[in-house]
Amino acid sequence: MPNDTKTALLDSAERAARTLGFNGFSYSDLAEDVGIRKASIHHHFPSKAALSIALMERYYQSLESACAKIDLEHDTGSTRLAALINTYYGALDDGQSLCLCVSFSTSTESLPSEVIDQMSRFRSMMLNWLSAVFLLGKEDGTIENVADPALEASATLPMIEGAQLAARTEKNPQLFDSAMKLLLSRLH
Amino acid sequence: MPNDTKTALLDSAERAARTLGFNGFSYSDLAEDVGIRKASIHHHFPSKAALSIALMERYYQSLESACAKIDLEHDTGSTRLAALINTYYGALDDGQSLCLCVSFSTSTESLPSEVIDQMSRFRSMMLNWLSAVFLLGKEDGTIENVADPALEASATLPMIEGAQLAARTEKNPQLFDSAMKLLLSRLH
DNA sequence: GTCTATAAATCGATAGAC
DNA sequence: GTCTATCGATTTATAGAC
Numbered sequence: 001m002p003n004d005t006k007t008a009l010l011d012s013a014e015r016a017a018r019t020l021g022f023n024g025f026s027y028s029d030l031a032e033d034v035g036i037r038k039a040s041i042h043h044h045f046p047s048k049a050a051l052s053i054a055l056m057e058r059y060y061q062s063l064e065s066a067c068a069k070i071d072l073e074h075d076t077g078s079t080r081l082a083a084l085i086n087t088y089y090g091a092l093d094d095g096q097s098l099c100l101c102v103s104f105s106t107s108t109e110s111l112p113s114e115v116i117d118q119m120s121r122f123r124s125m126m127l128n129w130l131s132a133v134f135l136l137g138k139e140d141g142t143i144e145n146v147a148d149p150a151l152e153a154s155a156t157l158p159m160i161e162g163a164q165l166a167a168r169t170e171k172n173p174q175l176f177d178s179a180m181k182l183l184l185s186r187l188h
Numbered sequence: 189m190p191n192d193t194k195t196a197l198l199d200s201a202e203r204a205a206r207t208l209g210f211n212g213f214s215y216s217d218l219a220e221d222v223g224i225r226k227a228s229i230h231h232h233f234p235s236k237a238a239l240s241i242a243l244m245e246r247y248y249q250s251l252e253s254a255c256a257k258i259d260l261e262h263d264t265g266s267t268r269l270a271a272l273i274n275t276y277y278g279a280l281d282d283g284q285s286l287c288l289c290v291s292f293s294t295s296t297e298s299l300p301s302e303v304i305d306q307m308s309r310f311r312s313m314m315l316n317w318l319s320a321v322f323l324l325g326k327e328d329g330t331i332e333n334v335a336d337p338a339l340e341a342s343a344t345l346p347m348i349e350g351a352q353l354a355a356r357t358e359k360n361p362q363l364f365d366s367a368m369k370l371l372l373s374r375l376h
Numbered sequence: 377g378t379c380t381a382t383a384a385a386t387c388g389a390t391a392g393a394c
Numbered sequence: 395g396t397c398t399a400t401c402g403a404t405t406t407a408t409a410g411a412c
Contacts, residue, residue: 228378
């Protein structure tokens with residue numbers, strides 16, 4: 001690791017962004033958390049816009065890896081879908097945190113257009129992955145009542161994201177569980 | 189009555205909050221929009237926290253009325269559900285705006301706890317209304333495949349909210365439509 | 377009720393020493 | 395790479411005249 005400080009800044013910023021939103025933390029907060037002075041942050045990330053791009057880039061790759069890992073560890077449609085839902089449940093962190101994409105969605109006006117594009121690509125990737133999972137579940141019979149896998153994906157991703165947002169608002173992960181119950185009841 | 193300054197401030201603040209988020213507008217912006225000086229706003233709303241409470245209070249009543257109006261104008265489960273989806277589609281304003289509750293969900297850290305409680309009550313009201321609609325649709329046969337109305341409601345509200353958020357992020361109302369397609373295909 | 381004027385704090389960002 | 399010091403802009407909020 002040639003630059004440990006940079007990684008520490010990304011970690012701190014991601015944690016802050018996912019719990020408080022992109023406008024909910026400052027360079028001052030990061031500095032205190034990481035243990036350097038705030039002016040020093042500009043050496044690693046010249047602007048907060050540059051930091052947001054780096055955060056989203058890393059997050060994209062992280063979720064892409066997570067989906068690939070799910071594919072390796074599970075070989076049915078239902079178990080893969082359940083694993084993804086579990087990933088989002090974990091990201092909730094007991095009702096305090098959001099997926100970075102959902103969190104950034106709430107501050108679009110403060111983000112550079114490049115990040116908006118990154119978020120669009122992120123959601124496309126997730127939709128493609130979900131479509132493949134629903135298709136597999138339809139073919140292997142582990143997901144009930146799948147007519148159109150792409151339509152299922154288009155409905156499922158916003159539901160997961162919306163449920164996460166609602167659960168975080170009330171700091172109650174139970175809200176996420178209730179929202180997932182109907183979908184989970186279709187898995188075998 | 190529409191020339192009332194307090195109402196004009198609420199209108200301006202609601203528009204700004206739903207497009208830019210609660211932290212996306214300032215008293216300075218409101219002042220310019222309404223045509224008074226920013227210090228004068230404090231006479232109507234002593235703090236931004238007080239303004240947020242008034243906004244959410246008005247929004248709760250507005251949606252409660254909208255649901256009651258839907259009940260009056262439509263008498264089947266499917267037409268009532270379609271009318272609510274249409275209401276949220278309209279609130280999207282071509283991909284630029286959000287339901288106030290979703291918008292506020294994205295700035296929870298900046299809001300007084302009273303507003304968090306108001307949002308909780310708002311979502312409870314919507315869940316109750318949706319449950320009743322799914323129950324009616326199950327009984328009158330206009331919504332396909334309803335096993336548990338409360339579970340359907342718990343999944344549907346976050347889906348609508350999440351779809352609105354995604355569509356606003358990419359400024360593309362088509363994303364909202366795609367997310368609703370599966371649910372709409374169950375209506376008769 | 378609205379105004380001018382200003383306080384007090386915080387923000388992202390820059391310059392330049394070491 | 396990190397530091398001190400500071401800038402300029404913006405924020406919510408207050409005091410007091412009219």
